[in-house]
Amino acid sequence: MSKQKKRIAIFISGRGSNMTVIAQNVASGILQNCCEIVLVFSNKHEAKGLATAQEMGLPTHCIPSRGKKRIRFDQSVVNYLQTHHTDLDYIVLAGYMRILSKPFIEHFKGRIINIHPADTQAHKGLHAYDWAYEFGLKNTKITVHYVDEGMDTGQIIAQSVVDLQGVQSLEEVEKRGLAVEHQFYSQVLKQVFEAS
Ligand code: GRF
Numbered sequence: 001m002s003k004q005k006k007r008i009a010i011f012i013s014g015r016g017s018n019m020t021v022i023a024q025n026v027a028s029g030i031l032q033n034c035c036e037i038v039l040v041f042s043n044k045h046e047a048k049g050l051a052t053a054q055e056m057g058l059p060t061h062c063i064p065s066r067g068k069k070r071i072r073f074d075q076s077v078v079n080y081l082q083t084h085h086t087d088l089d090y091i092v093l094a095g096y097m098r099i100l101s102k103p104f105i106e107h108f109k110g111r112i113i114n115i116h117p118a119d120t121q122a123h124k125g126l127h128a129y130d131w132a133y134e135f136g137l138k139n140t141k142i143t144v145h146y147v148d149e150g151m152d153t154g155q156i157i158a159q160s161v162v163d164l165q166g167v168q169s170l171e172e173v174e175k176r177g178l179a180v181e182h183q184f185y186s187q188v189l190k191q192v193f194e195a196s
Contacts, residue, residue: 006089009039011096016049018094021182024140074104076181112147115185124152133173142180142186160184
């Protein structure tokens with residue numbers, strides 16, 4: 001097992017609550033000894049998580065994706081990373097609302113990880129908590145997986161169950177799900193980083 005800390009970039013597009021918990025765990029929690037955050041990247045200037053990352057003293061960068069073709073935008077992100085973060089080990093997606101292009105995936109093959117708020121074999125794409133609520137599921141799953149070219153189709157690393165018994169609203173589903181996400185993502189990242 002390598003003792004060297006993994007250098008990670010966290011990609012976000014919005015609220016950034018998973019990023020925040022990961023950053024807290026890197027600062028003084030279970031991720032302290034296994035990784036460092038070299039970048040919080042966003043494709044949206046207005047992402048709330050970007051401001052949070054800055055307040056936490058993390059290095060941030062934004063390249064707006066609006067109006068840009070996927071391949072071109074992704075190439076500009078790869079160019080940025082190649083220039084400024086040549087020794088990046090992993091890209092951790094945390095609410096990054098874009099499908100990555102083939103060249104981007106190839107560039108970081110096997111080193112891009114995502115969290116999805118459902119069992120990816122049962123529900124891919126957006127609105128996973130709405131789906132669980134509308135179908136009245138007794139439980140749902142959080143999936144952490146490697147990223148490939150598809151939408152939530154990459155190899156599953158680990159899953160955790162969210163108990164939904166007795167939930168009365170979509171807000172309650174989201175609250176229970178996020179509580180699991182926040183704990184689980186860091187635990188799985190720790191396992192991956194320590195094993196590589
Ligand atoms: C989370 O539910 C995550 O699983 C999904 O997008 C949401 C992001 O939330 N991929 P946040 O930005 O981390 O608060």
